Amino acid sequence: MSDARQILETAPGDEADVEHEFGGGVMGYTVGLGLAALLTATAFVLPALNLVWPPSLPIALGVLAIAQMGVHVVFFLHVTTGPDNVNNVLALAFGALIVFLIIGGSVWIMHAMNANMMNPAMHM
Amino acid sequence: MSATAAAHAASHSVARMPSHTGPANKRIVTGYGFWIFLLSDFVIFASLFAAFAVLVHNTNGGPGPHELFDLKSVAVETGALLLSTYACGLASIAAHRRSAIGFYLAMLVTAIFGAVFLGLEINEFYGFIDKGAGPQRSGFLSAFFTLVGCHGLHVSLGMLWLFTMIAQVFAKGFRDDIQRRILCFSLFWHALDIIWVGIFTAVYLYGVYL
Numbered sequence: 476m477s478d479a480r481q482i483l484e485t486a487p488g489d490e491a492d493v494e495h496e497f498g499g500g501v502m503g504y505t506v507g508l509g510l511a512a513l514l515t516a517t518a519f520v521l522p523a524l525n526l527v528w529p530p531s532l533p534i535a536l537g538v539l540a541i542a543q544m545g546v547h548v549v550f551f552l553h554v555t556t557g558p559d560n561v562n563n564v565l566a567l568a569f570g571a572l573i574v575f576l577i578i579g580g581s582v583w584i585m586h587a588m589n590a591n592m593m594n595p596a597m598h599m
Numbered sequence: 600m601s602a603t604a605a606a607h608a609a610s611h612s613v614a615r616m617p618s619h620t621g622p623a624n625k626r627i628v629t630g631y632g633f634w635i636f637l638l639s640d641f642v643i644f645a646s647l648f649a650a651f652a653v654l655v656h657n658t659n660g661g662p663g664p665h666e667l668f669d670l671k672s673v674a675v676e677t678g679a680l681l682l683s684t685y686a687c688g689l690a691s692i693a694a695h696r697r698s699a700i701g702f703y704l705a706m707l708v709t710a711i712f713g714a715v716f717l718g719l720e721i722n723e724f725y726g727f728i729d730k731g732a733g734p735q736r737s738g739f740l741s742a743f744f745t746l747v748g749c750h751g752l753h754v755s756l757g758m759l760w761l762f763t764m765i766a767q768v769f770a771k772g773f774r775d776d777i778q779r780r781i782l783c784f785s786l787f788w789h790a791l792d793i794i795w796v797g798i799f800t801a802v803y804l805y806g807v808y809l
Binding site: 497498500501504505507508511512515518519522523532533536537539540543544547548551552559562563566567569570573574577578580581582585 | 623624627630631634635638639641642645646648649650652653670674677678681682684685688689691692695696786789790792793796797799800801804805807808809
């Protein structure tokens, strides 16, 4: 088996690839930990210090959370762009679509319904 | 790609040569199958997140997020789970290197931080119920306990799985099938931390600041 072929067919953590370090090694996980800790700390400190314009806070926190999820997926779950990861990426894209439809759809529909019912308890 | 595969097929016997489009390595197939399970779990959590987002203002005159949530405790919980995930990553590296001592140590650290997380969460739940803010108090609290409790249940089951993996490595060593189970466990544990990122943002930070 040629080297090029072996590289093409193996992913981080593959059984056949014993001489490679797993998932980027300790360094990979440490970089992931550092980035995740930074994003978490920012999410907790940002609203407490009134650093951002208050109405933009939900967007800022949402962006930080999605960025941290991305860090986890790349550095801890090792979803890569490699050829043997195409199925994983496609499944993730489908899962993200369903999650977006469920959360976004529910919030949108219930918000519109509450607005139309003019329920005095709901100032949304 | 097909030209290289054809050249390889010509130079080797077809039966021995795994075709590029043929069955993938077992580890990849197992990881893919478990990834599908995890994504279905994410969809379950998405429904719970949606229910929480819809019900968060329905406090029925009871305590709301501002009165209940203690962000300091949540920050410690978050740190504990993050360190637990990191230790779990080190455990999979140790398993890959077939270092039993390293694996046991990293798994123990994973378990300790997991236990810290669970302890703080149980303490928080107990405090809420003590104040009369149990799941039956309001729609907001029902949604809160269902969402965060479901995550806590996942962590508890993960702890059970964690000690099972320690026992299996102790009894059977780093066999290929055990390695695949360790891979699935680490995927599960990392996925729980991803869900927690959603919880501390959408439940606690949004709840207190918005």
